[in-house]
Amino acid sequence: MKNQIEQYFDRLFPLNRSLTGNGVRETFSILKELVDFEITEVPTGTNAFDWTVPKEWNVNEAYILTPDGRRIADFKVNNLHLMGYSVPFSGTMTFDALKEHITTRPDMPEAIPYVTSYYVERWGFCLSHNEFLTLPQEGEYYVKIDTTLEDGFMTVGEAVLPGESDEEVLFTSYCCHPSMANNELSGMLALAFLYQLLKKESKRKYTYRFYLAPETIGAIYYLSQNGMRFKEKLKGGVVITCCGDKGDYTLKKSRSDSYFNSVFKNILSAKPYKELDFFPMGSDERQYCSPGFDLPMVCFTRTMYGEYKEYHTSADDKSVIDFTALEDYVFLLKELVDSIELDDYYENQSPYGEPQLGKRGLYPTLMKIEDRGESLKRLLYLLNYSDGKHSVLDIANKMNTTVMSFQNEIQSLIAKDLLKKKDHV
Amino acid sequence: MKNQIEQYFDRLFPLNRSLTGNGVRETFSILKELVDFEITEVPTGTNAFDWTVPKEWNVNEAYILTPDGRRIADFKVNNLHLMGYSVPFSGTMTFDALKEHITTRPDMPEAIPYVTSYYVERWGFCLSHNEFLTLPQEGEYYVKIDTTLEDGFMTVGEAVLPGESDEEVLFTSYCCHPSMANNELSGMLALAFLYQLLKKESKRKYTYRFYLAPETIGAIYYLSQNGMRFKEKLKGGVVITCCGDKGDYTLKKSRSDSYFNSVFKNILSAKPYKELDFFPMGSDERQYCSPGFDLPMVCFTRTMYGEYKEYHTSADDKSVIDFTALEDYVFLLKELVDSIELDDYYENQSPYGEPQLGKRGLYPTLMKIEDRGESLKRLLYLLNYSDGKHSVLDIANKMNTTVMSFQNEIQSLIAKDLLKKKDHV
Amino acid sequence: MKNQIEQYFDRLFPLNRSLTGNGVRETFSILKELVDFEITEVPTGTNAFDWTVPKEWNVNEAYILTPDGRRIADFKVNNLHLMGYSVPFSGTMTFDALKEHITTRPDMPEAIPYVTSYYVERWGFCLSHNEFLTLPQEGEYYVKIDTTLEDGFMTVGEAVLPGESDEEVLFTSYCCHPSMANNELSGMLALAFLYQLLKKESKRKYTYRFYLAPETIGAIYYLSQNGMRFKEKLKGGVVITCCGDKGDYTLKKSRSDSYFNSVFKNILSAKPYKELDFFPMGSDERQYCSPGFDLPMVCFTRTMYGEYKEYHTSADDKSVIDFTALEDYVFLLKELVDSIELDDYYENQSPYGEPQLGKRGLYPTLMKIEDRGESLKRLLYLLNYSDGKHSVLDIANKMNTTVMSFQNEIQSLIAKDLLKKKDHV
The missing domain is CATH 3.50.30.90 (Domain of unknown function DUF2172)
Incomplete structure (x- = not known):
């Protein structure tokens, strides 16, 4: 994947993106090879809350x-x-x-x-x-x-991968920066290649939206169209930016406690990373987390905007980008999606004392001292904490491991009728 | 006491204990000299939740x-x-x-x-x-x-020391291990000698139960008979195991927050000890803390099972045991009992400003700088925090001292009509 | 101011203050030059809760x-x-x-x-x-x-600076110590000079009370007259004592969580200081925080009573006092008052996305990388967190700065109709 990312980087880098104009349109016409964007041309003068779409x-x-x-x-x-x-x-x-x-x-x-x-x-x-x-x-x-x-138009694009529930997840980045690499060509590329990975999944619990537009006015326009629905339906979202350098990951948490804050902590727990509380400067999280919406949107970067010296200069060029690091960032967002798709509340169907795992072939019949293994531990944690009050994420956090590590054990216990997804009420 | 413990150790060590069988019966017949056990012979094939009593x-x-x-x-x-x-x-x-x-x-x-x-x-x-x-x-x-x-029987034993309220406390250990000393002859001995100490008390607030049976199936059987009552009535309990070596104490907390977690922290606060969150591997706390029951049971050891090299081998013999350490463990459980018996919610009967302690002989009449002493401090803490919302345990924790240190001051203040036990509602 | 403080120090130091008597009366007659005290002579034998006014x-x-x-x-x-x-x-x-x-x-x-x-x-x-x-x-x-x-009288004095609401703030110290400087002439002087500063304000949100009386019996008498009203109306209060030496500040927090605990933390955050949980020994906070009242009263000192070697001896004389330090203490209490007067809950009037600050002259129109400055940060924090749930104090704490630093930005945003004080319900 990373060679393909680099090829798109080279094609997109020279274009003259701005808030509006043909550089943005050319950018979208290339990205449409990867993402099934629906493009909207928003006329100059359109009002969006306190703002107006410029010329x-x-x-x-x-x-x-x-x-x-x-x-x-x-x-x-x-x-x-x-x-x-x-x-x-x-x-x-x-x-x-x-x-x-x-x-x-x-x-x-x-x-x-x-x-x-x-x-x-x-x-x-x-x-x-x-x-x-x-x-x-x-x-x-x-x-x-x-x-x-x-007078003309502001060009914005949205793509949707539908899921079973009406809960939504939003990935967004922005496309108003001319020839700069980490801020902000890296964000567009990460969004597009994440779309590529998710498109292949046969089944999705959540509906995934991908939105690309100029910073600030683009986000405010999008909120003017979707914000009230997001207040009801948004499970979580990520502002994708500054993700192509070799620095450690940085999670800027959502303004209020949120599910995505917790999921990110889980998937990042074994990696060096920096966690920041929300602050009202920065990128489009300023808009998504404005007090009228307070959406559960995080901003997830490698080295954060403003924290690297090349930021907002011509020195933010291809030399700043490590395509393996950019690919890893995309994989990490994929793990985020896999984690929220797997995570749920289960109920142990044999909750009084431990179920006898031995007779079901899930426990060693010969009790020696031996490494009983992480898999047996995961079975026991799942059984003990699946009381309808602890999610897989909660259980994974108790074991200091990732949600995804429980994939097989959840299937085993379901197959033996020992675990059942909780009915939501 | 420790010589007597050693004598019983020597008599019990050689017996061939297992899940069932005559070695267990011989063990009980010796322990009955110390504990008024009621023995139950549970037939092979008896069901207990997901389990069946074996041959x-x-x-x-x-x-x-x-x-x-x-x-x-x-x-x-x-x-x-x-x-x-x-x-x-x-x-x-x-x-x-x-x-x-x-x-x-x-x-x-x-x-x-x-x-x-x-x-x-x-x-x-x-x-x-x-x-x-x-x-x-x-x-x-x-x-x-x-x-x-x-086909035969599984042999289990229970002894009860009744108290004034119908709230119960459970001490339990297991008797299915053949000739090994710390795991698990030490547990049986601690349980029996704790019973000896508590039997002497003329008055008890709580009812104390002592249960000894094979690990896992014995606990599951007991829960099948008593679990639902315990969900209502159990104030707290202790799985007693691995308590005869010289290592520091280890408290494995109950699965949910519990009173016993807090009382143990209080009595252990001045000692070196290790505190672990509940995890669903280990001894019978796995059963008592299964999600259907989630009882307030801790597991309290010296060096925890699996943490010392002799564990589950013939090297776990008398050389591992320090009888003074084993006796201290018993005294510490006795302090636990004394603490919960003393602990209560009191109300200061003169709560508006400080009562004038001087005229009641509880305060020095000559105000010099001097060490006013820990006893005066305890009086003032009791008066200030006895508002019906802070228990003696809460007050002791605020003063970084033990519940038991307040025994005399509580009596003094009650005698002067300054403190009164709160009516429970 | 500090020269004036020193002049009053020299006049007040020699007087023979005690629980009662002419030394107290002479003290008040001098302090009345600074504070409009209403003096009450409480007869010997007057009952106050568990206490009686002595001869x-x-x-x-x-x-x-x-x-x-x-x-x-x-x-x-x-x-x-x-x-x-x-x-x-x-x-x-x-x-x-x-x-x-x-x-x-x-x-x-x-x-x-x-x-x-x-x-x-x-x-x-x-x-x-x-x-x-x-x-x-x-x-x-x-x-x-x-x-x-x-038989005679106990002399106590109270002064009131009325405010718009019926919520009250209490500053209190005591006047029963003979010729000792830090404990407790410094407290009387701080109280009097704070009164001088607050008297000059044209407008007050809160009503400020200043109470000076002998320790313990004076406070208990005051509570017998005002305690029940304070339980309803007291926003917070400060026991002023031991405030004239060069030591770091010490905040002894109120017994229960309180607004003043938080405001003090805010104004002290950039200074070296010591924070202590409430304990029921010490000065009049023992009475104000007795369980029948549990008032939101802190005790605020420089080096706390009992912590300096000269305490309660003739060595606690003028040599212990640093008049600049005593003046700074007064200014810090003034900042406390200014902070609670400024602190309030505001609501962003344009809460959906950021309001466009540029068109209102509050945002640089030329977007370069530059130090956008602390003032712009304060504007953005105020707008983002003024959701009716975060007070200015909360917002200041999020920015690790003081309440008072927001004074100009609050005015700017109100002037542009972007911020409005929340209606209290």
Whole structure:
């Protein structure tokens, strides 16, 4: 799988994604090879709670000509050179006038910073600080920004894998960042390849939704359409982001206690990872966990946004990505899904004293001291704690092991009529 | 007391106890000198939940004759040589055929292992690995196992010390192990000598039951007779086992939070000890804490079963036992009983501000800086927290001291009409 | 302020305070310059729960004449020389008879101990151990104690700063200690200067009461008058004592969980401090937290009573006091008041997704990586957690910061109609 992930990475990386525009549409047209997205084009001016869908932005070209005749800050060379949502402009000016429109990062002098101005109309360029230092302070600069900022559409996509119950699970990431790798091409790729894995399952307990849209306004729009249903039906969800580097996993828990907080702790328990309480900065969990919704959504990353130095610069490129780590992240989300599909409340059908496992071939008939094995332990834990009040997850946590390790023993005990799924009331 | 314990140890150690049989009966006939046991003979075939009382097993003799004329694995020399519940057999065979019936412990080459096959009919011998290595691989072996495995009875015993309320306390151990000292002759002895101490008390709040029977099937049978009543009436109970070595105490807590968990923590707080959450492997707590009953039963040991190397071998002999340690264990159970008998909810009869202790002779009249002493502290804690919501145990825990240390102060305050036992509702 | 505190210290230190008497009256007449105390004279014999107001005690003079003609233990030199509540006596006696009436502290040989005998009539003197050692063992001693112990009054004072709601806050200290500085002149001074600060506020949510009286009997009398109302109306209170030394703060929490426990933790969180669970020894918290009342009263000190070596001796003098530390203590109580006045439950008026802060000038319009600042974080925390279930205190604790740091952001969000105080139900 990881080679395939890399191939898609290479195709998607150069596209000029933003809140809106053709870069987003091209991104979706490639991802549709993997995910059966239903695309919605949301018109400029659409209201979503306190927000309004902005104008659509597209770029033809943008660059600066220096007095000494160099063409710099060329959008065609790196789409980060142009500040996101720059309005059209062309004209000549002095260095002093121009520099008010230029952003650099002196602390990372080789990198082009990533800057946007979505909700105030202005224009600007981003340069590496080292390049900025080569600019002559005298003479005339020519600036060319051929963009359009007009009524149009915001492009969002959703795919659904239906399940038996009407409870839902949501995986979401965002697609508004231009050429940056970990934040946020890695998230789109993880979401798409997780979809690939889940699509193959013949049977699902839950309905799985996959939503990809620009950050913030995309999530708020989605909540305006689905939020009230999610308050009733959402079992849990994950904001997928910054998942392609080699760092340890980071779980940012949902705002209120939630089932997914617990399941993640179970599957991560044997791994080095960092657990953070919810905080209202960051990515789209800010919206999903806003107080009107307070949805059971976690944010799950490797090294978290803002915690690695390349974040929001041109240095967040392919060199940051480890495709094995990205694949492992996808497998871990698959284990999350497998765990919630397996997890349930069971009832021991022979709850008064232990059932006699020996006569059912589940217990050694010769009692020696020996390693009775983890499997026998799991049988005994399942029988003792399956009282309708402890789920498989609870039992796994008591044994300091994973939900998935109980798969075979649950089947054995069901087959011997010793365990039965609890009727939900 | 400890010399008397040792004398009984010496008389009981050689007997061939098993799930059933005359060794158990002889054990009870000796223990009846100490405990007023009512003996029940439960017929083979009696059902108890998922289990059935097995056939009765008795041994006349058992040994092997080697090709070089040695009589080995002689049951008369050590009853561990014969696998428990071996069926009758006699005949000749090769070494290769015989060795399928022999168990050794290469990791403890001097010790005879302890092995049983209660629920599948077979025969076998147990040898020290060193002796096994001396056996010639050529020539004819003669095997003699003169046992009976027939319909009969399982022998169990219960003794009761009645109290004022109908709430009950259960102390239990098991008597199915042949000649092994810590597991499990120590348990029987602790139970019997605890009975001796409690029998002397003129007044009891609770009714105390002492139950001795084979492990597992004995407990399941007992639950089939008393379990439903215990769910209503059992204040707490202790599975007594592995209590004769010099190791630190180990408390394996009951499956659900319970009063006895808390009382044990109180009396053990100043001692080195190990506290374990309930787990569904081990001794009869597996049965008492099965989900249909979930009784407030702890398992209390010194070094826990399976945690010392001599466990379940002939090396678990008198050398493992420290009779002072065994006596201390009995005294500690006595402190448990004293604590629950003393513990209650009291109400301060002068709860608005402090009562004036000075005029009642309970407070120094000359206020200097001095060590006002632990006794005055206990008076003040009792008065402040005796609000009907804090028991003596709660108050003792707040002061980091034991329930029993409050005995005199409770009496003083009652005598001065400052404290009164709360009416239970 | 601290110079003014020191001036009052110097005026109040020499007065002979006790449970009753003119030293207390003189103390109040000076403190009335700072606090609008209403003075109550409670007659001897007045009952308060289990207690009775004692006789009034006044001292004219007291001393010992030694056989070698020295006048020692002179009350005029140090009022600690005379045991508190000594009955009148004059006469001659031997050293052996006299020494039964003398207390020293061999462990602090330079210091005069502080001793009282309020509730048993006797007389006595206190000497430094070194002086005691100079006394001739032969010859005749003359003792003169000119005191009165007669029906009279116990003097107590209360001042009230009214607020909008009928919920009350109580600050209390005691005034029964003669010339000792940290315990307990510091407490009276802190109470008085806190009153000075709060008096200046134009608006108060809560009603603030300031009560000063002798320890124990004064508090019990106050509870007999106000205790039942406090059970309904007291939001919280502080026993102020031992607050003038340079030691770290110590919070002795209220007996039951309380709002003030939490607010103190918040304001102390960035400071070194010690937190103690309630215990029923100490100062007047013993009375306020007696089980009949169980009021939400904490005891807040610097180095706690009994924890510094000068405690209850003549060595507890001005040298123990650091007036900057005493002033800081007052400012910290002022922060407590400011915090509870600001703390409330608010509701985000745009709770579905984040409100768009940018269009309201509360969010940077140019999204760069930059320190978005603590102020923006506070805005986002306020919006996310103002769901009617989290108070400002809760939100501050989530951000590991103080309640007071949110003052400006609360005003900004209210001004933009994004936050509204929750209607209490």
